[in-house]
Amino acid sequence: MDFLPIFLNPHKKPCLIIGGGPVALRKAELLSHTDAIVTALAPAFHPNFEPLVRSGKVVLRRKAFDSSDLKGFALVIAATDDTTLNATIAHSARKSGLWVNVVDQPELCDFIMPAIVDRSPLIIAVSSGGRAPVLARMIRARLESLIPANFGRLAELAGRFRTRVKPVVPNPKERRRFWERVLQGSVGELMLAGQTTAAAEAMEAALKSTNKDHVPLGHVALVGAGPGDPDLLTFRALRLMQEADTVVFDRLVSAEILALVRRDAEKIYAGKARSEHTLPQEQINHLLVRLAKEGKRVVRLKGGDPFIFGRGGEEIESLAAEKIPFTVVPGITAASGCASYAGIPLTHRDHAQSCLFVTGHRRGDQPNLDWNKLVVPQQTLVIYMGLLGLQEICQALIRHGMAPDMPAALIQSGTTPQQKVIIATVSTLAERAREKNAAAPTLIIIGEVVKLSEKLSWFQGQEKGEEK
Template sequence: MNWLPLLHRSNDVKFIIFGGGQVAHRKVQTLIKFTEAITVVSPELDSRLQALVSKGRIQHIQSLAQQEHVLVGYRIVAATDNAKVNQQIASWAKALSCPVSIADDPSHSDFIFPAIIDRNPVMIAISSASESPALTRYLRNQLDAALSSRIPQLAQFTASLRRSIRSRFDDSKKRQQLWRTLMSSAMPNLVLAGKEDQAQAICDDVIAGKGHNGEVFLVGAGPGDPELLTLKAVRLIQQADVVFYDRLVSPAILEYCNSKAEMHYVGKAKSDHAVPQTEINQLLADHAKMGKTVLRLKGGDPFIFGRGGEEIELLADQQVPFQVVPGITAASGCSSYAGIPLTHRDYAQSVRFVTGHLKDGSANLPWSELIHPQQTLVIYMGLTGISHISQELMAHGMSSDTPIALIEKGTLPEQKVYTSTLADISDVIANNSISAPTLTIVGDVVRLHKKLSWYS
């Protein structure tokens, strides 16, 4: 490693920047957040730099680069659009032992500019040692999007907590043990969720040596494609101590889990429940009561045919803290990847979600309520009963030539879409090996599949 990352107190650092164009402006953009001691030397300035001069944010010397502009005690940035001029500026700086940064020439620079994520007072600097600025910007954007906007609140909370712990405990080993417990508890996530009072209660219990509950996160994993996870879901998946996951959670999503997390498969298929629902509910509560961060990871959205309500009812009854993170439901994700809009002004003005697999194992749906013109019908978990469902829909008045689509493994690389009509869908199933998970869409919007299909 050729570059040592250090943090300098910004009010002690002064800069002279040579250049008035885009490169110089980028350097000023970074520096102006930390210091007002910035002087730009250039015959002309672009409009953005000129605006900063007009506002008194930076100083401007209207001149070509001269040796007299390099001053002892300043850091020098050579950012003109002329490489030879930049080298000359660098030689002046080195003669006076001034640290210098040369645009597009890190090998002769004394310092370089990282990309910065600002969550004051938390700051993250990212650098590729100037080898790939595009990569640096990409990584900054990825990390910036993933970090909660409430990081400053968490920083303030832990800073106050640190002062309290230091005033109460002289033993450094005891303090370290407390911090390990606190940072692995529900405290950080409660602060990030804006629940400082609950977070403080956990801190008080930990400091007093009392037991404390962890927290359960009921998280929707979406329809399968890991890039459809929400940012909050990814963060919680990575932090969980214990993970209870369903059959519909794709392996690619499980890769985000902490390698040290306890993994428990509690998936369900028709007539094959790995763990009964009532046991799952209690397992979530029991592990949280051990002080662990518990993740209940469910395919799609936990509140849409996902039994999420049943699970958190027990948590509420037993006063176990929980949060719910919605996910992209299969209807939205699979229809989008199949090029079938659920609503469209020319085809459907409403959409209805139903499940083809009810609690008693039957598919006794309110058939007459499902027969409406210009309505899209989405059927979850209906593959095995689709022939019966299509016959009932037709028997209750839906046209036999109504389009129907079966979306197998929607949003995943293995996705397949089968289209037909209510009258002929049984033949499609008989002539193809279609397996779960498969979502069914019934309605005129299915006609748009061939025209709007974009994912293959």
């Protein structure tokens, strides 16, 4: 180990940065996030030093370096573009008993500045010992995507309760298990979702239950899995899927997305198709409540976005009624995902200034829609679950004033390698869909924006069925 990883407390310590260029600026910006007293010394400075000066974070000294300038400082950073001068600074600092960092010259450094993931008070440092700083930054970027932004708040919450937990759970091994349980359970999820008050209340409840034969409540996350492509999952969705004890998933959740769930998690299929409900909605609601009361971390995984034709509101109403902690993670809805992968912008300055989402589910033998609101100039119409009633929908739109030659598209299995895009008009789309043996899941887009598909289509993993 060439460098010992340590964390320095810079509180009110005088720190000197020698250099006035972009490299020195980056070091000044980094130190400005602390309570250090920062001075930058150079004959001239990059203009972007000025905001730091105005904020009171940095003081500038416009002069050439002299060894006497080191007096009174706790540590020194040499960040000039002159390697000879940097070596002189390092020698002078070391002679004065000061720790020195020389940018990009690790052989002259007493300490180095790592790549940092800042979730204050949680700090993660990544270093290659100066050998491969780009690699260290790549690792930092990967960690940034894996560690939620609110981890700092969670650390602060744990700090507030730390002295209270120790006397309640005196055994170190049991105390470690207690912290693992609360930080990975509802307390942690509530805090990561920004529900600070609820997280503190859950922490209080966890403390009160430590000496009782009581299973603490679990947590339910209502998670949008997006339209099919696993790369469209949010960071939070992926993290929750990999931490869940139980995942309750729908028919529209692809096998590729389900494969990202923690391997030993219980997986419960609750899919719904036309005339086939594996679990009725009421049973799903009761199931989520029961699993949470068993203390489990539950993910309710739904295709698209849970609040857009996903009945997510009904499920969390049941959770709220039972006082079950829950969070909602939005997903990319089928409308935006499928339209993007088909090269169809839902709005466009020249073609559509509004967009309307409706569901094509039938009530009785006919789709139950407000047709007058659907036939509006300069509007894109997006119809979910409309394949079964497609012919009736198109005919009704024409009867209510839509031009028969209005461009229309049907997108099957959007965003996946099996994507099929059928381009036609309102008068011919149903026939074209039958010819192409269209099958669910599908999305229908109607409007002038559909004409842009041929020019803007970019996704190569699709089969097209176009009518010119």
